[in-house]
Amino acid sequence: MAQLICKDLALGYDGEVIQDKLNFKVEQGDYLCIVGENGSGKSTLMKTILGLTKPMGGEVSFGDELTPKTIGYLPQQTLVQRDFPASVWEIVLSGCQGRGDKRFFYTGEDKALARTNMERMDIWGLKNRCYRELSGGQQQRVLLARALCATKKMLLLDEPVTGLDPKVASELYQVVSDLNRKDHISVIMISHDIQAAVQYAKHILHIGNRNFYGTRDEYVSSTLGKQFIRFEVGEEA
Amino acid sequence: MIEKLVYYFSFPYVRYAFIVGLLVAVCSALLGVTLVLKRYSFIGDGLSHVAFGGIAIAAVTGITNDMIVVLPVTIISAVLLLSAGTNAKIKGDAAVAMISVGALAIGYLLMNIFNVSGNISGDVCTTLFGSTSILTLQESEVWLCIILSVVIVLAFLIFYNRIFAVTFDENFARAVGTRVNFYNLMIAVLIAVIIVLAMNLVGSLLISALVIFPALSAMRIYKSFRSVTICSVVLSVICATLGLLIAILEGTPVGSTIVAVDIVAFFACCLIGRLTRQA
Numbered sequence: 001m002a003q004l005i006c007k008d009l010a011l012g013y014d015g016e017v018i019q020d021k022l023n024f025k026v027e028q029g030d031y032l033c034i035v036g037e038n039g040s041g042k043s044t045l046m047k048t049i050l051g052l053t054k055p056m057g058g059e060v061s062f063g064d065e066l067t068p069k070t071i072g073y074l075p076q077q078t079l080v081q082r083d084f085p086a087s088v089w090e091i092v093l094s095g096c097q098g099r100g101d102k103r104f105f106y107t108g109e110d111k112a113l114a115r116t117n118m119e120r121m122d123i124w125g126l127k128n129r130c131y132r133e134l135s136g137g138q139q140q141r142v143l144l145a146r147a148l149c150a151t152k153k154m155l156l157l158d159e160p161v162t163g164l165d166p167k168v169a170s171e172l173y174q175v176v177s178d179l180n181r182k183d184h185i186s187v188i189m190i191s192h193d194i195q196a197a198v199q200y201a202k203h204i205l206h207i208g209n210r211n212f213y214g215t216r217d218e219y220v221s222s223t224l225g226k227q228f229i230r231f232e233v234g235e236e237a
Numbered sequence: 238m239i240e241k242l243v244y245y246f247s248f249p250y251v252r253y254a255f256i257v258g259l260l261v262a263v264c265s266a267l268l269g270v271t272l273v274l275k276r277y278s279f280i281g282d283g284l285s286h287v288a289f290g291g292i293a294i295a296a297v298t299g300i301t302n303d304m305i306v307v308l309p310v311t312i313i314s315a316v317l318l319l320s321a322g323t324n325a326k327i328k329g330d331a332a333v334a335m336i337s338v339g340a341l342a343i344g345y346l347l348m349n350i351f352n353v354s355g356n357i358s359g360d361v362c363t364t365l366f367g368s369t370s371i372l373t374l375q376e377s378e379v380w381l382c383i384i385l386s387v388v389i390v391l392a393f394l395i396f397y398n399r400i401f402a403v404t405f406d407e408n409f410a411r412a413v414g415t416r417v418n419f420y421n422l423m424i425a426v427l428i429a430v431i432i433v434l435a436m437n438l439v440g441s442l443l444i445s446a447l448v449i450f451p452a453l454s455a456m457r458i459y460k461s462f463r464s465v466t467i468c469s470v471v472l473s474v475i476c477a478t479l480g481l482l483i484a485i486l487e488g489t490p491v492g493s494t495i496v497a498v499d500i501v502a503f504f505a506c507c508l509i510g511r512l513t514r515q516a
Contacts, residue, residue: 098413
């Protein structure tokens with residue numbers, strides 16, 4: 001059953017359309033990577049899925065009891081967070097803020113959920129540590145645990161490995177992949193890392209001057225995919 | 238010394254100053270943590286200058302209770318500054334600089350043109366740096382201060398988790414459906430109220446110090462949002478108490494004495510922070 005369907009979606013801001021006629025869907029347990037050049041509208045697409053930006057045309061619809069609010073979102077880190085005095089516990093718990101609309105305090109249930117997700121991410125031992133003193137990989141696990149508090153069904157990750165060294169990055173990919181395979185949580189990942197994208201994803205959405213949506217294998221054998229993979233890998237080498 | 242204090246405390250205006258001083262210390266420290274972390278410190282500074290402009294207008298038009306003018310003017314400016322920060326025709330910091338310098342200049346100009354009291358430099362100095370004596374507080378002002386402080390503290394406690402969420406990560410908070418704009422607005426309005434409250438005590442130029450110093454000091458030592466907030470309130474109250482006592486006993490200006498104590502506390506906290514990190 002499709003959790004998310006984007007039909008003839010047009011994206012843009014300030015009245016200017018930057019992408020038109022985007023069609024794709026995400027089934028339960030899917031792993032979709034969104035790739036493409038900078039400025040092609042990846043971030044705008046993400047904001048549109050989360051309901052923070054209105055689509056310029058077309059529609060985003062949800063199934064399987066999913067709503068924009070119950071997507072677990074892992075945003076890019078901001079400057080403010082780098083030296084923010086907050087404990088790991090406080091941050092993970094804040095993932096529960098969307099669960100009770102009219103409640104201002106966390107319940108025992110919220111706290112249990114936060115604990116479960118911290119144990120799942122293997123960071124329960126860091127509970128009282130200060131966020132800014134953690135390594136980059138640990139920080140991402142904290143934010144992932146927070147995202148898991150907000151969702152049971154879908155994670156949306158925005159460039160999660162930016163700034164991580166290759167070993168830590170591949171560990172993080174493994175964690176996400178496990179959540180996808182074992183817990184059947186759908187994953188949408190915006191990524192610059194095309195190699196990891198074709199390694200882990202089930203479907204790939206490429207947006208840019210030309211768009212592509214299909215399975216990983218279709219993408220790898222398509223001309224657009226071949227070009228982009230060669231270009232990106234060549235750039236890194 | 239004790240006898241001297243007891244003597245001084247027999248005067249109501251000394252007690253008023255103490256009540257107002259401690260309340261302002263608590264409120265400013267509570268919101269200060271959020272303000273510093275959200276990079277809103279400059280808005281606090283800007284607003285204090287706006288409040289100065291408001292006082293000038295009140296003085297010129299002959300309104301005796303200047304809160305009636307200053308409070309709405311400052312709150313409106315807070316709302317304007319915040320929306321200027323988000324939709325950027327004129328960038329946030331430039332907008333703040335414009336409004337604050339503008340308000341300062343117009344305020345001084347008005348006080349000069351419509352010279353009411355005959356002692357302009359004295360009036361201006363009092364407004365900017367707080368009164369040298371603390372005889373100026375009236376009972377009605379004390380009550381207003383108590384009521385507003387209770388409102389601020391209650392608002393902070395009720396919305397504590399939400400305030401943390403929008404301070405740490407606006408994007409995430411927005412994505413899970415928290416009304417980020419509303420909470421930002423609330424924070425700005427609370428700041429405006431605190432600034433107006435603090436004006437009587439330390440004057441408009443020194444308010445930012447009350448807001449920023451305790452938060453920064455607490456951040457040197459503590460590492461979670463809750464402990465930083467609590468520590469900054471405790472620190473702020475201690476500093477205000479010491480400052481007020483020194484000011485009363487030695488006859489120094491209240492505002493600058495409190496700020497001086499805050500500065501000393503900041504360096505002490507830096508030192509403690511460094512020592513505990515090494516240990």
